[in-house]
Amino acid sequence: MPRVLVADDQDLFRGGFSLILDSQPGISVVGEAADGAEAVRLAVELSPDVVVMDIRMPGVDGVEATARICARTAARVLVLTMFDLDEYVYAALRAGASGFLLKDAHRDVLVEAVRVVAAGEALLAPTVTRRLIADLARRGGAVPRLAARLGELTARERETLEQVARGRSNAEIASALCVSEHTVKTHVSNLLAKLGLRDRAQAVVFAYESGLVVAGAHSPE
Template identity: 80%
Template sequence: MLRVLVADDQDLFRGGFSMILDAQPDITVVGEASDGVEAVRAAAELQPDVVLMDIRMPTMDGVEATRRIRAATSARVLVLTMFDLDEYVYAALGAGASGFLLKDAHRDELVRAVRVVAAGEGLLAPTVTRRLIETLAQGGHAVPRLKARLDELTVRERETLTQVARGLSNAEIAAELVVSEHTVKTHVSNLLTKLGLRDRAQAVVFAYESGLAVPGSPSQE
C-alpha cells in the first residue's frame, strides 16, 4: 500500500486530491498539511512514500519544504501547481522533486503520477517538459563537463537517454528502438547510475544541458 501525504494550502484542492487517491485500492492518504512547515513535520512523523506538494503555500513554500523533506526522509515528492513557469520547474527539480504535474491534470493522470514517482521514476507534465526544453534551448551551448560525461555511456544507453528526453515511457522507447521493455529498463537504470542521476526527471535536464538532446531536432518532433 502506497502511503501519501497531501500538502496544499487550499482545503478544496487538499480534500479533492485526498479523496481521489484514497479511492484507489493500492493508495492510502496518511495525512494532510496546509503549509510547508506542517508538511515537513508530517513527513517526518508519518514517513509517507510520496508527498503531494503544492508550490505556493504560506509560512514555507513547497520548494523549501521539498528540499527539507528530501534531506530528512526517504519520501519522494510529486509537485502539483497551477503554474507551469520555468522558475518553478527548476526550483522543484533542484530541491529534489521527482515529479511535476499541473493541477488541471485529469484524476487518472494524478493517480498514475503518484504510482510512477513511488516506483522510483521521474515524471514531468508534457507542458512542463516543453517549457523546460525551450528554456534550456535559450541557455546557449552545452556544458562541457556534462558533455564529457556522456562518454561513460554505451551507444544504446545514449539512444535510450535521448528517448527519455523526449518524454517517452519505457514501452514507447522499446518500440522505438526495437528492443524489449526489460532491456530499456536495464539501460535506464545503468545510465542513471553512471551519470549519478536520481531519476528520469533529472535525466531529461541532463540530456539537454549536455547537448545530447537538441530542442527542435527531428528526434524531438
C-alpha cells in the same frame, strides 16, 4: 499500496486532494501538511511513498521543501500547482520532483500520476514538458561539467538517455533500439546510477543541460 502525504496551504485543495486519493483502492493518505516546513517534518516522520506538493506556500515553499524531502527521505514528490510557469517547473525538477501536474488536471489524472510516481517513473504534463524544453533551450549551450560526465556512459546508455529525454516509454525505446524492454530498464538503471540521478525526470534535465539533446532537434529514427 502507495502511502501519500498531501501538502497545500489551502485547506480546500488539501482536503479535496486527500479525499480523492484516499478513496482510491490501493492508495492511503497518511498525512496532510499546511506548509513546506510541516511537509518536511511529516515526510521524515511518516515515510510516505509520495508527497503531493503545492509550490506556493508560506515560509518554506514547495521547491525548497521538495529539495529537503528528497535529500532526507526516499519519498518521491509530485508537484501540483496552479502556476504553469517555467521557473517553477525547472526549479521543482532540479530540486528532485518526480512529477509535475497542474491543479486543473482531472481527478483520474491525479490518481494515475500518484501511481506512476509511486512506481518509480517520472510524469510531466504535456504543457509542462514543452515549457521545460523551451526554458532549457533559452538557457543556452551545454554545461561543460555535465557534458564531460556523458563519457561515463556506454554508447547504448547514451542512446537510451536520449530516448528518455525525448519522452519515450520503455516499450518505444526498446523498439527504436531493437532490444528488449528488460534491457532498456537495465540501461536506465545503470545510467541513473552512474550520473547520480534520482529518476527519469532528472535524466531529462541532465540530457538537455549536458547538450546530449538539443531542443528542437530530432534524432534519426
